[in-house]
Amino acid sequence: MAYSFKDKIALVTGAASGIGAAVAQLLAASGAKVMIADLDAEGASSVAESILAQGGVAKAIEVDVTDAVEVEAMVDATRRQYGGLHLAVNNAGIAGASAPTGEYPLESWRKVMATNLDSVFYGMRYQIPAIQASGGGAIVNMASILGSVAFANAPAYVAAKHGMVGLTKTAAIEYARHGIRINSIGPGFIDTPLLSKNLDAATLTAIAGMHPVGRLGTASEVATLTAFLLSDDASFITGSYHLVDGGYTAQ
Ligand code: NAI
Numbered sequence: 001m002a003y004s005f006k007d008k009i010a011l012v013t014g015a016a017s018g019i020g021a022a023v024a025q026l027l028a029a030s031g032a033k034v035m036i037a038d039l040d041a042e043g044a045s046s047v048a049e050s051i052l053a054q055g056g057v058a059k060a061i062e063v064d065v066t067d068a069v070e071v072e073a074m075v076d077a078t079r080r081q082y083g084g085l086h087l088a089v090n091n092a093g094i095a096g097a098s099a100p101t102g103e104y105p106l107e108s109w110r111k112v113m114a115t116n117l118d119s120v121f122y123g124m125r126y127q128i129p130a131i132q133a134s135g136g137g138a139i140v141n142m143a144s145i146l147g148s149v150a151f152a153n154a155p156a157y158v159a160a161k162h163g164m165v166g167l168t169k170t171a172a173i174e175y176a177r178h179g180i181r182i183n184s185i186g187p188g189f190i191d192t193p194l195l196s197k198n199l200d201a202a203t204l205t206a207i208a209g210m211h212p213v214g215r216l217g218t219a220s221e222v223a224t225l226t227a228f229l230l231s232d233d234a235s236f237i238t239g240s241y242h243l244v245d246g247g248y249t250a251q
Contacts (some may be wrong), residue, residue, distance in 0.1 A: 002224065003231040005032035009082040009134070010230075011075065012036060013065050013123065014092030016043030018192030019142060022219035023089050023226045028056030030227060032087065035078040036060045039092070065092045065119035066111075075126040085130040086137035087230045090123040093142065095198045101155040112156035117163045124171050128180060136179025138230045141168045142222075143184040145245045165241050172239030181238040183229045188245030191216040212247030 010027045014020035016038035028034045028051040036051075036058055038044040044060035051058035059081055063074040078085055093116045097108035120141050131137040146154065147161035165184050172182040189195060189207050195216070199207070208216045225244045228234055243249055 002026065003030045003227050003233070005030045005087070005227075005231070008032045008086045008137070009078065009084050010034045010087035010089070011078045011085060011127065012089040012091060013063065013074075013119070014038055014142075015089075016040040016047055018194055019187065019190060019219045019222045020089070020091040021047045022223035023091065024058065025051060025056075026220070026223040026227050027087065027230070028058055029054065033057040033082045034059075035074070035081065037063045037065075037074050037092075039064050065090075065122065066114040068118075068122045068125070071119070071122040072126045075130050079130055079134075084134035085127060086134055088123060088127040088131070088137075088139045089142065089226060089230070090120045090127075090139070091142040092119060093194070095194055096154065096156050098153045098198075100153055104155050109156045113160050116157065116160035117167070120164050120167060124167075124182070128171070128175060131180050132175075132178060138181040138234070139171075139183075140226050140229050141182070141184045142226075143168070143186050143241065145186045145188050145243065145248050147184065147186050147241060148243075149249055168241070169239045176238050181229075181234065183234075183237060183239070184241045185222065185225055185229070186241055186243045186245060186249070187217060187222045188243075188248040189216050190219055190222055192219055210248060211245065212251065215246065217244060217246055 010032040012024045015024040015036040041062035048058040048060040096112035144161040147165040168184040
């Protein structure tokens with residue numbers, strides 16, 4: 001057990017796959033009761049079942065994080081299920097279309113902003129009061145290296161992730177004296193279905209080579225940083241953006 005989240009109640013969005021699933025598994029293995037939230041209800045159930053099979057506590061819930069009413073219901077369901085909320089990870093996200101700004105499809109812009117940025121506002125809008133009512137806790141928002149640097153042909157993704165970093169800082173200073181720490185994470189390119197579904201093998205090899213360490217990251221490497229930021233060991237860390245990128249942005 002890397003961290004002790006005994007008696008802590010955690011909510012992870014986008015937890016049916018990739019980074020979110022790895023975060024949920026690690027929090028559960030560290031003693032948290034976890035709500036696995038995702039648009040993919042079947043995938044969420046299977047992650048919850050695998051946690052239960054390993055002796056952890058988990059429950060799945062279907063949610064569309066672009067819908068504020070559903071996000072509020074997700075937070076309420078977590079409180080009802082486990083009796084409170086201490087930890088939240090706003091992780092659900094999509095890649096969106098690949099095109100330069102002058103040709104970017106309008107519908108993809110809207111969908112990426114809704115999924116990758118509106119969702120984080122909706123999440124915190126309802127998680128913060130729930131965490132306050134439970135005596136405090138911590139939130140991690142899953143940004144990207146593209147929360148601090150550009151990437152051609154991904155204007156919506158880059159804008160949403162930069163927005164998320166600013167939103168995180170603002171919420172963090174608002175609640176710093178109220179027992180809630182809020183941080184964002186900037187992963188480099190991580191080997192998950194988000195990449196394998198959208199990019200061919202040659203592009204993936206080229207992208208891996210863009211990281212000084214010479215490879216893609218793993219979901220578990222991102223989960224480890226997430227768990228640290230949620231833990232009491234990170235008690236003086238709030239409002240900041242934490243890279244886990246194999247040196248990508250150091251270049
Ligand atoms: P993934 O595609 O493996 O998992 C994303 C999950 O989000 C899926 O289970 C999907 O069903 C869910 N989701 C999508 N739209 C949703 C919606 N409207 N409501 C609820 N759930 C929804 O992706 P991955 O790689 O694990 O990404 C997780 C987060 O990490 C995303 O925010 C992504 O932008 C971010 N990230 C990923 C990187 C990568 O290279 N894989 C790098 C940096 C950041």
